[in-house]
Amino acid sequence: MYEVRLHGRGGQGAVMAATMLASGVVAEGRFAVAIPSFGFERRGAPVAAFVRIDDREIRRMTNITHPDCVMCIDPTLSRSVDIFAGLKPGGALVQATEKPLSDLVTPETVAVVGVIDAVRIALDIFGRPITNTLMLGALARATGLVTLEGLKRALAHSEFRDAGLRQNLIALERGFHETAVQKLKQAAA
């Protein structure tokens, strides 16, 4: 079982991204469960969502405290939330940031990093800083957890239609192709 914790802010679509990731995995014939964390429904407030992925049916419907991967779809969130809490050694980080990889400070548990300037690209595509589908593309690139094709199929079955669907498909593609990935030496777990 592989566990992903998504961090974002209310309104950026972290919970929707969790469901979309689960749909992408299921579209490939595997099993997935997505669980949102429950807090105050407020734009801008930190939110988290959890995704479990496995080759067999997943029974536990619980939050994730020791993820294999942390995906943060907001570039400022890590200043106020410990997004690395409980991350397993050898874990992955997928981060929206305008910083280059070399400027990123990560704990020793992080073994793989994928970064992308998601806000800039989102403004380019949507005219708004909605980073969720972009970051799913980045996650696929950095971890190989789900294919771009699976995510596209999930989008096609989603509520997105017409221009919204086209924009989000572009966001997925650009998220995948414009993500810089690096394996870190510090954590050879």
Added chain:
Amino acid sequence: MTAAMLDPCVTKNAPEYLVCEGNEAAALAVALARPDMVSVYPITPQSSLVEHLAKLVADGRMDAEIVDAEGEHSVLSVLQGAALAGGRTFTATCGPGLAFMFEPYFRTPGLRLPIVMALVTRDGLTPQSVWGGHQDAMTVREVGWVQMYCESVQEVLDTTLMAFKIAEHRDVMLPVNICLDGNYLSYGAARVTLPAQADVDAFLGEKDVNWHAALDPQKPMAIDPLTGGAGGKGPATFVRYRKGQCAGMQNALRVICETHDAYAQKFGRRFAPLVEEYRMADAEFALLTLGGMTGAAKDAVDEARDAGKRVGLIKIKTFSPFPVEALCAALRGIKALGVVDRSVAFRWNCGPMFQETLGALYRLGRPLPAASFIGGLAGADITVEHFHRVIEQTEALLHGAAPKNGPIWINEND
């Protein structure tokens, strides 16, 4: 209206496997069951369920009247009228909404109306909280509704479909609650398989709602006239009503089993109808669970088995009517029991399922050390790690530890 007139819209273009939250799974099942009327009032964590219903109607994928009533009391009253007129009906609520609905809620089983309602369970107020727990459903467990608790999103979908068949069965004719845990099941999304509309039509058969007393302008009649009291035919009439309700509840135990069997044959998914026994064959002790907590408990039991502990799990699905015989059968071989509740029985200083189990233990006819655990209140998580502690504390009863006087609060130090 006949099935052939309707386009099988819900399943059209749907992928083989959907990923949807429990609330959406319930709404999709309702659409597949082709109700005549749904009446709704949104309340967290049920809201997305009725939003999905409204959207299904607005998109033309569900051919039902939808009444957006001014409150839950009206919601159920509207449905009573629709059911008395022979309509298949559905609603959903939770917590404070259920409290506001209580007067017609109590009246529904007495009227023998097969209304189906999803109870997206929520903890009780106060302290203020908007999150899951079983306190609302437990508070109304003695009102005469059939109540079935679900473990997974797929079970929510399948049980919602079965609920219509159980409620409308002529030996039952009682309202049914499908209980799904607020938050973890209502908003938790998982892979589900959507049955084909034609198969659902065949499974549910011809609609047979309220054959005994339909409102009909051509045949005016009084419904629910004043009865009871101490004179005339009052006492005997009132007793006849109550005996009928009790008989319907006992019949429901059989009909729920038959319906689960028929469902498994038609759709290939088999759920334990009353009580599930998991790894119980050679178990020395067991956990007793209810609803959405069960998946994590099964994972913990598997890990404990790998570590050499002879632990099993019993899950109650049908809580009302209480499956006394099936539970006693499940308890037959064990020497200690840990009962995990997601709500509080204030009068007995334990969990409500623990309290009910004490009654079943009397029928079992032998002493069985048992402990009451309460966790998952107001949205708190009951994780695999929590269940490992429950397993350890229950195992201690095997070695002579006396059960604590009062419940063990699982999330006390979280």
